[in-house]
Amino acid sequence: MYPLKYHKPAALADAIAALGAGEEAKVLAGGQTLLATMKQHLAAPTDLVDIRGLSLSGISAAGGDVTVGATTTHAEVAASGEVHPAVAVLAAGIGDPLVRNMGTIGGSIANNDPAADYPAAVLGMGATVVTNTREIAADDYFGGLFTTALEEGEIITAVRFPNVERAGYAKFKQPASRFCLVGVFVAKTADGARVAVTGAGEDGVFRHEGLEAALSANWSPEAVEAVTVSPDGLMSDIHGDAEYRANLIKVMARRAVAVS
Amino acid sequence: MTEVTMTVNGRKVRRDVPDETLLSEFLRESLRLTGTHVGCDTTQCGACVVHVNGAAVKSCSALAVALDGAEVTTIEGLAPNGELHPMQKAFNDNHGLQCGFCTPGMIMTSVDMVEKAKAAGKTLTEAEIRHGLEGNICRCTGYHNIVKAVAQAAQEM
Incomplete structure (x- = not known):
């Protein structure tokens, strides 16, 4: 790893200042992706600003919403009785137990890996990403691969999940990495069904209109059958081509509804 | 620095x-x-x-x-006093290693897994042990004896 300067501010204002002062400063949370990327020299920040000293960890429920602090680990979310069980199940399937003890929700969605789990939960639940400056609806937050609506110097402080009637998550793991070959998060909300797909899209996580329409009309695994999932815009790689992923989206959607 | x-x-x-x-x-x-x-x-x-x-x-x-x-x-x-931890002894008893390179990590993960299960008052199933070892790769043993070792140590810890 290239030399760097480490900062661990105790106040949000100091973290923002450190991010602005560094030549190429990056936020460090659990580090389970960032440090590996730096070791491979795919990223070479001059400064790391560790936000684990900012008391951004913890889960709280209020008025039907559940707020998960940015530096809450996957293990903490997996063990939580406050988040929706589908979100807890999703967190319990990220990486492996060791990664879950360090990795954070804020880190996962800030990175927006196209095969990460959390983007599916955040988009599928219609959550709100809370930063130091504003609140961003999940629908406006995720950009393309590794791209989000976050601006320079903006720090995620929490993710707020609304209450939904039902929700479920099903994931087909890439057997070596445990990343999603395809993951589908379904949620039944007062405004209809939401279906978020991760691991499959060339532009990262996305909502599937056809599946949402079918499940809004009839919330059942069978309702998925009649939906056509096009391979257009899906990834093809050595693990599976776009047609294979398109089929897996239907299979995972069916399973996700079944466990909801 | x-x-x-x-x-x-x-x-x-x-x-x-x-x-x-x-x-x-x-x-x-x-x-x-x-x-x-x-x-x-x-x-x-x-x-x-x-x-x-x-x-x-x-x-x-x-x-x-x-x-x-x-x-x-x-x-x-x-093993601060030179006496093997029950997990170390169980790996030895069950031939839970061949080359031994992965063993320190296997044992540290397994000790945490068993301690967490005990704290929650749970008995680990074989499937849970395998799931708990997802982040540890062994290229020699095929995992069977490692899983047996963790199950044995879970009884003794």
Whole structure:
């Protein structure tokens, strides 16, 4: 790893200042992706600003919403009785137990890996990403691969999940990495069904209109059958081509509804 | 350079290290605790697992400076009086290793898994043990004897 300067501010204002002062400063949370990327020299920040000293960890429920602090680990979310069980199940399937003890929700969605789990939960639940400056609806937050609506110097402080009637998550793991070959998060909300797909899209996580329409009309695994999932815009790689992923989206959607 | 203070295997240590020093490098190179192995160095294989503040983590994927003040236990800390920890003994009894490279990480992950299960009043099933070892890769044993060892140690811990 290239030399760097480490900062661990105790106040949000100091973290923002450190991010602005560094030549190429990056936020460090659990580090389970960032440090590996730096070791491979795919990223070479001059400064790391560790936000684990900012008391951004913890889960709280209020008025039907559940707020998960940015530096809450996957293990903490997996063990939580406050988040929706589908979100807890999703967190319990990220990486492996060791990664879950360090990795954070804020880190996962800030990175927006196209095969990460959390983007599916955040988009599928219609959550709100809370930063130091504003609140961003999940629908406006995720950009393309590794791209989000976050601006320079903006720090995620929490993710707020609304209450939904039902929700479920099903994931087909890439057997070596445990990343999603395809993951589908379904949620039944007062405004209809939401279906978020991760691991499959060339532009990262996305909502599937056809599946949402079918499940809004009839919330059942069978309702998925009649939906056509096009391979257009899906990834093809050595693990599976776009047609294979398109089929897996239907299979995972069916399973996700079944466990909801 | 930044001064880092940790309690490692019950002993207070203080070293000046570059900020980019990984916990695995700190343990192996600064403290000469070479029982912690580095296999893949890419957060996959689990050979470098240690306990930090009571949780098993991959030491190749944490910065030493970020863990200032932490309590760390390595494989060397499991047998402070020369008597094997029940998990170590179980790996020996069940031939849970061949080359031994992954073993320190396997044992540190397994100890955390069993301690968490005990704290929750649960008995680990074989499936749970296999799921709990997802982050530790062994290329020799085929895992069967490792799983047997963890099950045995869970009875004895």
